[in-house]
Amino acid sequence: MTVTDIARRTYDHGWRLDPIVRSLLDTDFYKLLMLQMIWRLHRDVSATFTLINRTKSVRLAEVIDEAALRDQLDHARSLRFTNKELIWLAGNSFYGKARMFEPDFIAWLADFRLPDYDLRVMDGQFELHFEGHWTHTTMWEIPALAIVNELRSRALLRGRGRFELDILYARAKAKLWDKVERLRALPDLVLSDFGTRRRHGFLWQRWCVEALKEGLGDRFIGSSNVLIAMDADLEAIGTNAHELPMVLAALAEDDAGVAAAPYRVLEEWQANYDGNLLIALPDAFGTQSFLAHAPEWLADWTGFRPDSMPPIEAGEQIIAWWQAHGRDPRTKRLIFSDGMDVDEIERVYHHFHGRVRMSFGWGTNLTNDFRGCDPRGASLDPISIVAKVTSANGRPAVKLSDNPEKATGDPAEIERYLRIFGGKGRSAQAVEV
Amino acid sequence: MTVTDIARRTYDHGWRLDPIVRSLLDTDFYKLLMLQMIWRLHRDVSATFTLINRTKSVRLAEVIDEAALRDQLDHARSLRFTNKELIWLAGNSFYGKARMFEPDFIAWLADFRLPDYDLRVMDGQFELHFEGHWTHTTMWEIPALAIVNELRSRALLRGRGRFELDILYARAKAKLWDKVERLRALPDLVLSDFGTRRRHGFLWQRWCVEALKEGLGDRFIGSSNVLIAMDADLEAIGTNAHELPMVLAALAEDDAGVAAAPYRVLEEWQANYDGNLLIALPDAFGTQSFLAHAPEWLADWTGFRPDSMPPIEAGEQIIAWWQAHGRDPRTKRLIFSDGMDVDEIERVYHHFHGRVRMSFGWGTNLTNDFRGCDPRGASLDPISIVAKVTSANGRPAVKLSDNPEKATGDPAEIERYLRIFGGKGRSAQAVEV
Numbered sequence A, B: 001m002t003v004t005d006i007a008r009r010t011y012d013h014g015w016r017l018d019p020i021v022r023s024l025l026d027t028d029f030y031k032l033l034m035l036q037m038i039w040r041l042h043r044d045v046s047a048t049f050t051l052i053n054r055t056k057s058v059r060l061a062e063v064i065d066e067a068a069l070r071d072q073l074d075h076a077r078s079l080r081f082t083n084k085e086l087i088w089l090a091g092n093s094f095y096g097k098a099r100m101f102e103p104d105f106i107a108w109l110a111d112f113r114l115p116d117y118d119l120r121v122m123d124g125q126f127e128l129h130f131e132g133h134w135t136h137t138t139m140w141e142i143p144a145l146a147i148v149n150e151l152r153s154r155a156l157l158r159g160r161g162r163f164e165l166d167i168l169y170a171r172a173k174a175k176l177w178d179k180v181e182r183l184r185a186l187p188d189l190v191l192s193d194f195g196t197r198r199r200h201g202f203l204w205q206r207w208c209v210e211a212l213k214e215g216l217g218d219r220f221i222g223s224s225n226v227l228i229a230m231d232a233d234l235e236a237i238g239t240n241a242h243e244l245p246m247v248l249a250a251l252a253e254d255d256a257g258v259a260a261a262p263y264r265v266l267e268e269w270q271a272n273y274d275g276n277l278l279i280a281l282p283d284a285f286g287t288q289s290f291l292a293h294a295p296e297w298l299a300d301w302t303g304f305r306p307d308s309m310p311p312i313e314a315g316e317q318i319i320a321w322w323q324a325h326g327r328d329p330r331t332k333r334l335i336f337s338d339g340m341d342v343d344e345i346e347r348v349y350h351h352f353h354g355r356v357r358m359s360f361g362w363g364t365n366l367t368n369d370f371r372g373c374d375p376r377g378a379s380l381d382p383i384s385i386v387a388k389v390t391s392a393n394g395r396p397a398v399k400l401s402d403n404p405e406k407a408t409g410d411p412a413e414i415e416r417y418l419r420i421f422g423g424k425g426r427s428a429q430a431v432e433v
Helices: A006-013 A029-041 A066-077 A083-091 A103-110 A134-157 A162-183 A202-219 A226-232 A243-251 A255-272 A287-292 A296-300 A311-324 A342-352 A411-421 B006-013 B029-041 B066-077 B083-091 B103-110 B134-157 B162-183 B202-219 B226-232 B243-251 B255-272 B287-292 B296-300 B311-324 B342-352 B411-421
Strands: A047-053 A118-122 A125-130 A191-193 A220-223 A333-336 A357-362 A385-392 B047-053 B118-122 B125-130 B191-193 B220-223 B333-336 B357-362 B385-392
Touching (some): A029 A255, A083 A103, A134 A243, A162 A202, A162 A342, A191 A202, A202 A220, A202 A226, A202 B162, A243 A385, A255 A411, A287 A311, A311 A342, A333 A342, A342 A357, B029 B103, B029 B134, B029 B226, B029 B255, B066 B134, B083 B103, B162 B202, B191 B202, B202 B220, B243 B385, B311 B333, B311 B342
Parallel strands (some): A191 A357
Antiparallel strands (some): A047 A385, A118 A125, B047 B125
């Protein structure tokens, strides 16, 4: 007997939208940690975030329909934190700590909604800006990226037959599981999912997380995605991002203030958080300069997350810095999360094994690796797309990075920052994801 | 909103059996062609069929629960041809010919049911015999094999998690599709599914057929499985099997009658069928002997299906025979169906391309290739299991084959047949599937 759920079928006929982002918790955990600090200390700052597609060869506005993008952004703006979500944020322990989020902040979140957006098409690309209070615009970063990436996946796969898609996903699953089996060979691996922003799609990210949970057991420590962490009873993973030093540097009155901004961020951070959240991101304006001028007390922090220098080089510089400050690197932690894939994870793991504690944040190559999976042979390679803060209170924001390919901001302002921070140790690397 | 079909869930809770064979058409087409001839010419002959597991290392009765096997066999015995099935058999064209099955035969099928079985366990193996009229016992071959093979698959995968199974099937799908992509490179390929008997499971066979249809287009000419051919609107493929010469030889009164049996079968066959059904199976008692004594008129047949000699060797012997009889092999057809997989298909295809028309019947390595697919690393290698006629009217039936590993029958009787047919050109090959 053939059974069809007629109500379901009829409902499906009436679909207007298959929403990509369906919850405000479908974001990275570090956004919430940063948000609470911004809400506490910088509530009146305005910040503009801008979507930047670094893969210029992909003309996104020719792939994705502008109206479909607006529909998805509008749908995200209609979302509110639900009661269940707020209760979970208030009641759950994060990094072993209860009451990470204070009651007033939770109460403030209850009224939160994503602010308006400004979308135009220019030369085959979307110009997408989010203007307003930093407390609001910051929350667009992840949903905007997830929406654009998933709309691109959908566009590339539009019109495919049911069977082709079956093959595509079978291959992608087999491919990921082969990676998982390789990672299993690393007994002390500590790995988490960092793949929300550039995922193929939400359901695929959820499947990838299930795969890591099934395949790596305790070695898989959690997901950066708060919704997935909540639903799957995993740890929500994450600390902070470049936007903090970028905004504080932009707000600085003079060059000295710019130079001091990266360390002021750390002071603010450790006044808000402690323990395993004391992870410094050293590369906003160049790692070498950052370490050279870093205060002694930073050596007491848990570790660093190098994010744009080749990982072994960055790790060696940081280890040397700890040793110069009389600390034993074996008690410290390095978190590697810049475009990692299995080859690189294995290489870095073996290089540093026994010398320092390591964690890996596995992003795009976890949740969006469909290379070679399409039965038609089309390229589903992920693109390198980011949403960066571009100004704060009307002043231009800059990121230098260790990799000039990842620098953002006005060229004249970049020159100024290079004068302030020196630019030593930066070197160009191809950015793939 | 989570939607669960509560009626479905409640029904599922009450499941007693997940039947493996759900239709009498879930069999190979050649069984129906042979059945009509047996029904016309040998209605009173008794024949015993016996299940033989050539892979002795797999102790089937320790893998499969006897009660579960009985439940499945009993369920198959409860089946009748449905009206729709009989109408389709009567109304469909097979091999371009309408009314392949005569009305009286269709009327006879309407009352058909599978006869009783005799099941015992001996030394870790099942002893499974089907005794009775040849018109009935012959129909057990395919369902019995399909049931045992699928029960084994189920037993091997019992207790696996949902996720492990997802990986297993993803890998198997990716593996099959890689094979399909290789086969696509053969422009004149003619291939059909012969995988019913040793399939992993019915649903998997159906998926494999879909894959071939999707991937090979016109180069995929159909399925031996009648039910799948009907449902998917494909050609039902098949001609005849060893049981015909085996039974006629067993019934022969003397050695001369045994020696003549293979050719008498061909006379009977061409009195019943014509055109593309005129495919001779030369190896029941050795191909070399068969060709040496074959009548001149056999050179007018469409082709041969070598089934136990290495395919290139068999093809060369047959081509030489056609040439010796003044026929152009380029107008003739060879059907290769003995344990084929992609490597062998490619090799044979390239060897004979342009010299003879070829078709490939792809069986076990199509519908039951899970080698290397299990995330736990367990062996899901198919086993070599057959159901052979072992006696007719109480006399022992024998198959010599070109490969002594595939010979069946009483050893003394095998010796007698070897004296009659000579046994030249036989050579042992490992039997994998």
